[in-house]
């Protein structure tokens with residue numbers, strides 16, 4: 001018995017040493033490239049889910065592949081023993097201008113969008129999504145219109161969808177991009193310029209807060225979720241969307257190919273259970289959690305694979321990284337095909353690449 005326990009202990013020690021060597025090597029490589037590029041890294045290995053710092057295992061490394069001339073660093077991806085996945089080290093806040101170039105898809109552009117059937121179909125998709133994911137959970141308010149805030153609203157496309165569903169709602173958009181906000185304002189939405197936690201907003205003002213594909217981009221999702229919760233009235237609801245590592249695609253491509261990394265811009269990747277833990281820490285209850293297909297992650301996955309074997313120009317043509325903007329028929333068809341693929345993944349393995357979560361204030365006070 002003692003011999004068996006001794007064997008297990010020796011084996012565990014060896015595995016831990018091997019893991020830490022692999023982590024050190026991957027981190028050192030990232031640091032060397034960062035030094036050559038004068039790129040600032042943030043060495044914060046705190047797991048925002050369990051609060052530990054050292055229970056980590058390197059599971060891969062991810063590199064920018066969507067935009068040229070940002071950085072060539074292979075960022076180590078680590079997984080805590082609690083299951084949480086994050087970048088360590090990650091880009092410093094001072095590098096945001098470099099990793100979100102002016103051509104970043106979410107910033108949009110000033111050109112008026114042509115009124116094409118492709119864009120109308122994409123807009124209908126946004127309305128349909130919110131009709132399913134938000135409307136059934138909205139609280140009843142008497143004597144005034146619903147107040148709904150979109151954090152990271154960009155040009156206000158989801159606020160437009162809310163107005164289509166609930167024309168009398170008061171729609172507010174918060175974003176750090178003034179050019180995107182001015183387009184949202186032109187469409188009649190109220191705008192708040194800046195970052196959550198830094199701008200002054202009346203606490204518990206909103207009946208609903210939506211935040212779609214933002215929390216994975218922030219350094220401290222725990223603090224971010226707290227700030228969002230503070231804006232919500234006691235009976236209000238929050239709708240969040242984020243990638244999920246529960247999908248089969250993550251398990252297959254987690255070493256660095258998975259498009260859901262959106263490298264190096266997604267700093268935290270959640271599962272349904274890690275997100276529920278995070279929500280609990282912020283004094284929120286998860287009322288509903290469901291995955292949905294995201295074709296874009298597959299386009300990005302195929303783009304990484306294509307770049308391994310093909311010249312960049314050809315990879316960019318077949319799997320355009322900015323496909324998410326969806327202006328051309330080809331983009332629309334590619335997204336439709338990859339969304340069908342992700343739907344099939346959901347059918348066969350229970351989880352697609354995206355996750356939407358409905359949260360309310362926790363009935364009991366947070367511990």
Ligand SMILES: [Zn+2]
Pocket residue numbers: 047048049050051052080081082083084
């Ligand atoms: Zn952890």
